[in-house]
Amino acid sequence: MSIQCQNVSKSFGDFHALQDVTVEIDSGQLTAVLGPSGGGKSTLLRIIAGLETADSGTVLIEGQDVTHVLARDRGIGFVFQHYAAFTHMTVWENVAFGLKIQKTPKEKIRGRVNDLLNLVHLDGLAKRYPSELSGGQRQRMALARALAVEPGLLLLDEPFGALDVKVRQELRDWLRRLHDEVHTTTIFVTHDQEEAMEIADQIIVINAGRVEQAGTPDTLYDRPANQFVMGFLGPVTQLGDRMVRPHDIRVSTQPEAGAQEAVVDRLTSLGFETRIVARPTNNGSPVTVQLTRNQINELNLQVGSRVYLSTYPTAQQVSMPA
Amino acid sequence: MLYLSLLVGLPVAALISLSADSTAWSAVYHDAHTRTVLEFTFAVSLAVAVLNSITGVALAWVLVRDDFPGKRIVNALIDLPFALPTIVAGLVLLTLYGPTKPVGLNVAGTRVGVLFALLFVSLPFVVRAVQPVLLTLEREVEDAAACLGAKQWTIFWRIILPAIRPAALTGATLAFARVMGEFGSVVLISGNIPRTEIASQVIFNDVENGAPAQAAVVGIILLGTALVVFVLLGLLMRRWTRHG
Numbered sequence: 274m275s276i277q278c279q280n281v282s283k284s285f286g287d288f289h290a291l292q293d294v295t296v297e298i299d300s301g302q303l304t305a306v307l308g309p310s311g312g313g314k315s316t317l318l319r320i321i322a323g324l325e326t327a328d329s330g331t332v333l334i335e336g337q338d339v340t341h342v343l344a345r346d347r348g349i350g351f352v353f354q355h356y357a358a359f360t361h362m363t364v365w366e367n368v369a370f371g372l373k374i375q376k377t378p379k380e381k382i383r384g385r386v387n388d389l390l391n392l393v394h395l396d397g398l399a400k401r402y403p404s405e406l407s408g409g410q411r412q413r414m415a416l417a418r419a420l421a422v423e424p425g426l427l428l429l430d431e432p433f434g435a436l437d438v439k440v441r442q443e444l445r446d447w448l449r450r451l452h453d454e455v456h457t458t459t460i461f462v463t464h465d466q467e468e469a470m471e472i473a474d475q476i477i478v479i480n481a482g483r484v485e486q487a488g489t490p491d492t493l494y495d496r497p498a499n500q501f502v503m504g505f506l507g508p509v510t511q512l513g514d515r516m517v518r519p520h521d522i523r524v525s526t527q528p529e530a531g532a533q534e535a536v537v538d539r540l541t542s543l544g545f546e547t548r549i550v551a552r553p554t555n556n557g558s559p560v561t562v563q564l565t566r567n568q569i570n571e572l573n574l575q576v577g578s579r580v581y582l583s584t585y586p587t588a589q590q591v592s593m594p595a
Numbered sequence: 596m597l598y599l600s601l602l603v604g605l606p607v608a609a610l611i612s613l614s615a616d617s618t619a620w621s622a623v624y625h626d627a628h629t630r631t632v633l634e635f636t637f638a639v640s641l642a643v644a645v646l647n648s649i650t651g652v653a654l655a656w657v658l659v660r661d662d663f664p665g666k667r668i669v670n671a672l673i674d675l676p677f678a679l680p681t682i683v684a685g686l687v688l689l690t691l692y693g694p695t696k697p698v699g700l701n702v703a704g705t706r707v708g709v710l711f712a713l714l715f716v717s718l719p720f721v722v723r724a725v726q727p728v729l730l731t732l733e734r735e736v737e738d739a740a741a742c743l744g745a746k747q748w749t750i751f752w753r754i755i756l757p758a759i760r761p762a763a764l765t766g767a768t769l770a771f772a773r774v775m776g777e778f779g780s781v782v783l784i785s786g787n788i789p790r791t792e793i794a795s796q797v798i799f800n801d802v803e804n805g806a807p808a809q810a811a812v813v814g815i816i817l818l819g820t821a822l823v824v825f826v827l828l829g830l831l832m833r834r835w836t837r838h839g
Contacts, residue, residue, distance in 0.1 A: 324738050324741070347742075350742065351738065351742040357739040370745075419743075
């Protein structure tokens with residue numbers, strides 16, 4: 274299902290969670306809503322789901338205005354960060370819940386629930402209670418539960434936020450594969466730019482209640498609209514009045530036209546790469562540069578070395594306000 | 596241990612030894628009045644437990660989920676029946692619902708009056724048991740059910756009620772045990788009529804009339820009933836909270 278949010282605003286008391294947000298999500302895509310905590314991304318998701326009502330603006334699903342349609346009538350699957358498991362029901366009953374209250378025939382429920390438990394690799398644990406599952410298993414159960422009613426749209430609110438790194442990576446890959454199989458339009462909220470870059474077709478960056486930029490991961494990385502997006506999607510440093518990526522800085526030991534003279538302040542070896550911090554001689558702010566160990570050896574860099582810094586022609590840069 | 600023995604064990608043992616008198620048991624058994632009173636006591640206690648479960652859950656719900664001016668005052672008011680000496684509670688009820696009829700209702704000397712008094716003194720049990728559970732209930736669980744198409748009523752019935760059921764039942768059981776032996780609040784409003792007497796009054800009268808063994812027998816019956824109810828509660832709780 275395609276989604277459009279038009280000029281959506283939402284406040285909680287004095288706090289403006291969303292301000293005039295307009296986004297468009299195409300059918301069948303896996304979209305990440307990315308941004309720092311408290312930036313309004315969960316609020317946007319909850320408004321799309323109908324769990325929160327926008328103060329102003331409209332939400333369209335498949336072109337239909339659903340702004341005033343209740344959550345239960347929107348046909349949306351929602352997965353919460355903290356699982357929101359029905360603790361007094363078994364895994365099987367959790368997954369069957371949506372079908373049961375729709376009064377689906379028993380045999381159909383049985384078939385569908387078994388299929389879903391298979392899909393999320395929980396077939397052996399159908400009779401367990403949520404408290405007897407690990408975090409990753411609980412979240413997979415929640416996903417099966419959301420998928421049971423065959424929603425046209427799947428929304429996930431920081432779905433892997435409460436899990437440890439290894440499980441998070443597993444579930445991330447698994448969500449991508451699941452999406453490639455099921456093709457349900459999926460939106461997930463995350464504050465982890467790596468997670469968003471890795472599995473999303475489309476990323477919407479939200480900060481302080483506003484959309485900073487929307488586009489494919491490559492577009493956002495290669496052509497960031499502003500400092501915020503550039504800074505949020507990867508490491509950045511400042512060279513003169515420009516914001517650049519630390520690996521886009523060229524280091525030379527010979528003076529060059531347009532290059533900034535600097536003195537190496539610190540060398541930090543991080544295995545295959547080495548990070549240097551250089552202090553410009555014009556008293557500009559320190560510059561971080563990422564080099565390979567071979568480059569360091571070729572240039573014979575040490576603390577106190579005099580270097581000349583410039584950017585590669587292909588480097589992405591964003592100018593800093595004066 | 597010693598403290599517990601002195602405070603609980605010894606009196607119970609004394610009660611048991613006092614009641615170990617077969618003539619007293621047969622006297623109680625053959626006394627139609629005592630039997631009627633015991634039947635009424637159990638019936639009214641059960642009614643109180645059931646009514647309290649319903650109103651208690653409703654009150655707890657309103658106090659946790661609704662916002663209204665004066666909520667804190669209402670919340671504090673819930674504890675009033677506990678804070679008030681029961682005889683004062685009885686007096687208040689008698690003044691309000693007694694022969695002077697300031698609210699146009701006279702239930703003094705009726706079984707309804709007894710029910711009123713017992714409902715009043717046991718009001719906080721269910722409310723205070725359910726309130727903390729409702730507070731810790733994640734709103735997201737209800738959101739999840741709503742997204743799956745559940746109506747408000749379905750959410751309450753299938754999601755919220757199972758979660759608060761153990762607490763509500765515990766509160767109701769406590770209320771049941773408490774009102775079964777209630778004396779102070781009932782003695783005034785029941786009006787000293789045989790029909791409205793409850794067990795504690797029979798015990799009082801037996802002792803007054805020089806039949807302490809019979810009083811002890813009635814006491815043991817009350818104690819036994821409470822014990823059975825608590826064991827049943829324990830079993831049910833184990834079933835319900837296995838996966839808590």
